[in-house]
Amino acid sequence: MTATYLELIILYCLKKINGERTIYSIYHLLKGKKSSQTIQDTHLFQLHPFFQAFPSITRIEIEEKVGKFERDGWIEKMNDQYFFLTEKGRDMLDEEFRRKPVPEFLNGWKYHNVTELFWERLSLFIQVCSNLINRKPDFVPVHKKKETLVWLKNFLAKQEKDRFHLSEQLYKELTDCFEANHQIDPAILVIRFTGYNRIGLTENQAAEKLGMEQTYYRVSFLNLLHYMIETITKRPARFPLLHFIIPEAGKFVPLTNSAKKTYELLNSGMPMEKIARVRNLKKSTIEDHIVEIALNMKDFDISPYVDQSTQKNILEASGKVSSKQLKHIRAHVENASYFEIRLVLAKYGDQQ
Structure with missing residues (x-):
């Protein structure tokens, strides 16, 4: 089997x-x-x-x-x-x-917002550099999205170095990034690059070429991209070109757009009930947003929504029951609402 x-x-x-x-x-x-x-x-x-x-x-x-x-x-x-x-x-x-x-660096939750766009920008940048230094400006771009093409055009227009020095710097940064961890295999990524007189392999082709089961290759590919994003954002001065490629580098709080709006209103001092009225949303929806914020922003203070005593009781009850179903926890803390239980687990669940 x-x-x-x-x-x-x-x-x-x-x-x-x-x-x-x-x-x-x-x-x-x-x-x-x-x-x-x-x-x-x-x-x-x-x-x-x-x-x-x-x-x-x-x-x-x-x-x-x-x-x-x-x-x-x-x-x-x-x-x-x-x-x-x-x-x-x-x-x-x-x-x-x-x-x-x-894989060690796989973190879809943290990086899912930027992974695909990082790959599009990186692979297109490499293709452009490869063709320009070989004096072949009439190539077909590997990615056709208008926003990606416009981004690269604007990015290149801001660079002071000529195409040869720019390509050399990109190569050095990529090499330094890959060599910073000898446990990763750069071939998983490099085999996908398109360049001068070279067509990158598709996901299925790359898996077959490397002798990897297809879904394991996909996970390994994502792991390598997540490794790069993490390594680059930790040391941006060492990887200035690559750091610029990462969309909104360093901002990986993946709040939904609706939760972001709620967060902005909370920061302005607006209470939860008023936010629900202003945004014409149910109170339960705003509660969902607050739980999402607590999950993703470790410095978010939940004490305005759950007093310290109730927080303590919820954590103690959560430690006693093996189940993570809210009804089992609430049976031990009957005075707590489901929202309060969810919020406390969102804030401190990872520490248990």
Whole structure:
């Protein structure tokens, strides 16, 4: 019995949620749905690496894979769409992850907003430099998005160095970035670059060329991009060109647009109830936004919404129950609302 890396990830997610969420919670996680439930589950079950790792996945694919797991004896059904891993499934997963652990730098939640655009800018920049130093300005761009092309045109117009020195600096920064960690394999990325008289490989072609299972290659590719973004943003002075390529470099608080608006109003001193009226939204929606803010902004103070005594009681109750379902926690802290429980878990859940 063999499993693709995507199947291993799904099994790992099933292990983490342990029958407390349906299989569709994993579907929303891998697809990158920015609902309040998916955002909270990502943090509550510590599944940050896999957020939006497979945006094209379908519900049917999830259902088919879960059906396969059940036939192979890796999972058992609790009821409806709730499953948990069997001992056989846990042993298989542990053995496979010993051989192919979750890549170290994979962090879909933190970097999903910038990963695709970073790749488009980087690969287009490399293509342009490669063709210009070989005096071939009439090439077909590897990416056709107007905003990416306009960005690169404006970026190049601001550079004071000629095309040769610019290309040399880019090569040096890439080399320095890759050599900063000998555990990564630059070929996973380099094999995809298009340049002068060279066409980069597609995702499937690259996986076949490197002898990697397709979904494992995809995860490895994302891991390398996330490694680059993390390394570059930590040392921007060492990688000035690459740092400029990262969209809004260093700003990786992935709030939804609606939550950002709520956050701005909260910062202006507007109370939650008034924000709901001004924005013509339900109070529960604003509560969802506040939970999302607490999940992503570690310096966000939740004391205006949950007093210190209640926070302490919720954390103590959360430590006593094995389940992460809110109703089980609330049974131990009856005076706390579901919003207060969610907010405390959002703020301190990772520390437990």
